[in-house]
Amino acid sequence: xDGWNKISSSFSTLNIGQSANRFAKxxxxxxxxxxxxxxxxxxxxxxxxxxxxxxxxARVDALRHAHLSLLKITKAYENESYDYPVQIxxxxxxxxxxxxxxxxxxxxxxxxxxNLPTPSPVAPAAVQHKxxxxxxxxxxxxxxxxxxxxxxxxxxxxxxxxxxxxxxxDKIAAARLQxxxxxxxxxLQPWQTTLSTSINVAVKARQAVRASRLELDAAKQSxxxxxxxxxxxxxxxxxxxxxxxxxxxxxxxTLMKTVLENPEPLKNLNELAKAQLLYFASAAEAxxxxxxxxxxxxxxxxxxYRKSRDH
Numbered sequence: 001x002d003g004w005n006k007i008s009s010s011f012s013t014l015n016i017g018q019s020a021n022r023f024a025k026x027x028x029x030x031x032x033x034x035x036x037x038x039x040x041x042x043x044x045x046x047x048x049x050x051x052x053x054x055x056x057x058a059r060v061d062a063l064r065h066a067h068l069s070l071l072k073i074t075k076a077y078e079n080e081s082y083d084y085p086v087q088i089x090x091x092x093x094x095x096x097x098x099x100x101x102x103x104x105x106x107x108x109x110x111x112x113x114x115n116l117p118t119p120s121p122v123a124p125a126a127v128q129h130k131x132x133x134x135x136x137x138x139x140x141x142x143x144x145x146x147x148x149x150x151x152x153x154x155x156x157x158x159x160x161x162x163x164x165x166x167x168x169x170d171k172i173a174a175a176r177l178q179x180x181x182x183x184x185x186x187x188l189q190p191w192q193t194t195l196s197t198s199i200n201v202a203v204k205a206r207q208a209v210r211a212s213r214l215e216l217d218a219a220k221q222s223x224x225x226x227x228x229x230x231x232x233x234x235x236x237x238x239x240x241x242x243x244x245x246x247x248x249x250x251x252x253x254t255l256m257k258t259v260l261e262n263p264e265p266l267k268n269l270n271e272l273a274k275a276q277l278l279y280f281a282s283a284a285e286a287x288x289x290x291x292x293x294x295x296x297x298x299x300x301x302x303x304x305y306r307k308s309r310d311h
Contacts, residue, residue, distance in 0.1 A: 028218035029211060045220070047213050053249055056256040060202050063260065067195045074191075074272065077183045081130035133173035140166035157297045164290045171286040179279035186271035190264060198259040205252035212248045216241035 035041045076082040128134065140162050147159030219234070219241045226234040 028222065029214040032214045032218040032221065041217075045217065047217055047220075047245070049209070049213065049249065050253075053209070053253055056253060056260065057206060059260055060199070060206075060256050063265070064195070064199050064203065067191060067199065067265070071188075071191060071195065074183070074188060077180050077188060080177075080180065083132040084130055084135055086135065129173065129177065131173060131176055133169050133176045137166050137169035137173055140169060157301045161294045161297045164293055168286045168290045172283045175279050175282035175286075179275045182275035182278075183272055186275065187268045191268045194259075194262070194264055194268070198255075198262060202252070202255045202259045205248070205255045209245070209248045209252045212241070212245040216245050 032041070128138070144159050144162035144166055147156045147162060150156075216238070219238045223231070223234040223238050
């Protein structure tokens, strides 16, 4: 039992010593970082990192900035109504309708078997997409129905033109949803994954290099001020810190090269451009096919108008 107690005591002493050593290194590194930030350390006392490392660091920073800046804008594709702010008012109106339907259906279910009048269940309203193309299609359809309903059996050119216009925007609305889905799957998700994985790993490796470099420079300062009895220990700490910095720098260089050589971001950007191209091409084709007919109706209406004025 006494032997076990001695072993346990030895381990406890060792753990305490290691914790104290780690704390001392961390404290010295923090002091070193503060002195450098305040300009209290001469430039020649700061360990110079390899030029290759610094060049890669700048390129990774540029890559990370490119991801963040583009992501800040393109995240709009995750919100269906990015081009249709009026959807807020429509959503409030639909919420009121949904609540009313819910109350009616609740009453219809719970009043069965009683002598009280039972309202008929109300079918839920069809989901309306909150995009500008969908809204234009709905508005044009409503307007066309109103114009043709008051034409008294005769052809209403504006009503016909509105029907053509509504059909165009129905096609564009479908293309718009397809574009957004493609962008979310083929661009946004992998773009964010690259940022949060490989780029983030490279950034963390650089942080480890900085921490190691601070630890080395702090150890060098401790060696300068060490008394004769501690000179050898301080020298060993500098050598260990140098080895650690070399190792962490090599790891960081490898990781930064890997992330910079990754073709995935270029592939993702191509998917973004391709989805947008398909959408705008579909929109242009749909509008082009109907615009000629609308123009013919416009010319005919103008001719009839001038002819009626001549009489």
